[in-house]
Amino acid sequence: GENVEQHPSTLSVQEGDSAVIKCTYSDSASNYFPWYKQELGKRPQLIIDIRSNVGEKKDQRIAVTLNKTAKHFSLHITETQPEDSAVYFCAVNTYFGNEKLTFGTGTRLTIIP
Amino acid sequence: DSGVTQTPKHLITATGQRVTLRCSPRSGDLSVYWYQQSLDQGLQFLIQYYNGEERAKGNILERFSAQQFPDLHSELNLSSLELGDSALYFCASSANYGYTFGSGTRLTVV
Numbered sequence: 763g764e765n766v767e768q769h770p771s772t773l774s775v776q777e778g779d780s781a782v783i784k785c786t787y788s789d790s791a792s793n794y795f796p797w798y799k800q801e802l803g804k805r806p807q808l809i810i811d812i813r814s815n816v817g818e819k820k821d822q823r824i825a826v827t828l829n830k831t832a833k834h835f836s837l838h839i840t841e842t843q844p845e846d847s848a849v850y851f852c853a854v855n856t857y858f859g860n861e862k863l864t865f866g867t868g869t870r871l872t873i874i875p
Numbered sequence: 876d877s878g879v880t881q882t883p884k885h886l887i888t889a890t891g892q893r894v895t896l897r898c899s900p901r902s903g904d905l906s907v908y909w910y911q912q913s914l915d916q917g918l919q920f921l922i923q924y925y926n927g928e929e930r931a932k933g934n935i936l937e938r939f940s941a942q943q944f945p946d947l948h949s950e951l952n953l954s955s956l957e958l959g960d961s962a963l964y965f966c967a968s969s970a971n972y973g974y975t976f977g978s979g980t981r982l983t984v985v
Contacts, residue, residue: 794972794973796972796973796974798976803963803981804978805965805976805977805978805979806918806965806976807877807976808973808974808975811972811973851917851918855972855973861931862908862920862923862930862931862933863908863973863974864920865917865918865920866917867917868917868918
């Protein structure tokens with residue numbers, strides 16, 4: 763089955779700096795790559811996603827890049843703010859219709875004021 | 876409100892007991908997924924149902940079972956509960972790409 767590795771497991775950055783979280787996957791047929799943000803005790807929420815026919819996608823301070831050849835994708839958060847502190851999960855899916863997502867192990871991001 | 880409804884929000888029960896967690900997916904979503912999240916842990920996939928049929932199975936214990944009803948709501952049954960079953964249980968639904976998660980049920984076994 764699909765295997766997803768996520769690094770780092772914890773990340774602390776100064777407010778205003780950038781944060782980068784990286785995931786690698788094993789199944790070359792994977793074609794959908796979402797990122798979820800989970801605040802303490804709350805549900806994971808989709809923050810950005812990318813499909814395999816696109817190399818990069820941006821939404822304000824958040825961007826995701828995909829390298830299908832190397833089978834890795836990354837989340838980039840610029841101009842970090844205290845409210846960015848949370849656990850971030852990457853996921854992959856091989857879409858043939860309602861296939862389950864396989865999640866990475868999560869990255870706890872702490873923004874230092 | 877995500878559109879995915881989970882009840883109850885909190886549940887405290889004793890070891891050896893049985894509980895039922897309920898999930899109503901977003902309107903129109905045929906797939907329901909159940910995940911377990913222990914303290915400071917990742918999201919462990921338990922089981923998926925699609926339009927009433929079991930679609931995929933993950934690391935679900937034999938003491939746990941689930942079903943999806945004709946109205947597409949799903950129930951996760953946990954029996955012979957152990958202390959280690961204490962966790963957040965999330966349900967998610969999807970139509971095509973991606974999931975929408977419910978707010979979860981926090982289960983505490985004492």
